[in-house]
Amino acid sequence: MGWDWFMSALPYGEQWKDQRRLFQQHFHPSNVTVYEDTIVEYVHEFLSDILQTPQDFLAHVRRIPGGAAISLAYGIKVERYNDRFVKVAEHAVNAITAAGVPGAFLVDIFPILKYVPEFIPGAGFKQKAKEWRQDMLAFRNDSFAEAISRIELGNARPSFTSRAMEGINASNAEYHTKLVQDTAGMIYGAASHTTISAIYTFLIAMLHYPYVIKKAQSELDRVIGQSRLPDFGDMKRTPYIMAIVKEVLRWQPVTPQAIPHRLMEEDVYEGYVFPAGTIFVPNAWAMLHNEEDYPEPMVFRPERFLNSNGNINIEIRDPNGMAFGFGRRICAGIHIAEATLWLTIASVLSTFDISPRVDKDGKDILPKLFYQSSIVS
Ligand code: HEM
Structure with missing residues (x-):
């Protein structure tokens, strides 16, 4: 399908190292100015979109991480x-x-x-792979060509591409340009469907567990008040919202089978010998539903991540590691995924209630918990 340039699909080696280094240089967690403003922009637009056309909420959600990416x-x-x-x-990444x-x-x-x-x-x-290859090429090449043309015209917004292209010189131009193009192409692919899945899970969880909305809103009112929207400065002061983020990622994992890894050298684990080339498919779902770490794992319960003072309990296994x-x-x-989820959840709960539709007798119509099977659930 032609995705051999995509970071998650690259074997461990120079090309992967160069992409990961370039990505991390630009999006280093200490360099929040590079991504926070963009997330705020799309989350705030989302709030006004929801206000105007709430029936289109699925599309509005997709625009937060998709647009930001x-x-x-x-x-x-x-x-x-x-x-x-x-x-x-979307077309290319769906495939x-x-x-x-x-x-x-x-x-x-x-x-x-x-x-x-x-x-x-x-x-x-x-035949399918051929068609999907065309979608992939359009996806990787068109946006990059547009970004380069805006940089040349001098009217580009600062971005990963504009900054990374500054590091280019005659001796490395071809390799570096392809590296920037591949890494930029990877950003949408890695960031959008994954974060969208988590936001959808948040929304459906709120329908099934409405008490969480009330508790979250009371924290937001106490910490932020009612005269402004949440901002990233509030993140550390809202442990209940952070616990919701963790529970969303645990309860319905975005990538239940994670991403397969291939063993580069023979290895021994608990007496089993695994030859080089063995492919491991991690069962992230099972780990995140392990009853020893998470009692009653099928229940959505953000409180499981809090201690008696209402702060994040560091003794509970952090789902991020799975x-x-x-x-x-x-x-x-x-860090970008967490920031996006935190701001989306805090902003939605600060401004809206979330409730199911009701039937003609006034009874709630709860949507089924149904997830499509794919690498991103
Ligand atoms: C809720 C949102 C997200 C989830 C659940 C998620 C999950 C994952 C998973 C499971 C992998 C594979 C790791 C492995 O091979 O073991 C991965 C890889 C990756 N993700 Fe995310 N991701 C999310 C959002 C993002 C965002 C927002 C970005 C960037 C803006 C991003 C960038 C990457 C990159 C660059 C890789 C490739 C790492 C490598 O192969 O070295 N992800 N992600």
């Missing part, structure tokens, strides 16, 4: 409806998340099938 990566401000860059990006589930296609298990000619019955996956992957490949954008 495109702005952060390319300096392109995303339109409210039918943005062409978002459309292309990779569906096809990325280990075993989704027989060829994942029997790689030799990739040599089967396209006309043989059952080889439809090859919900965002593992080892040196752990999500490089955890």
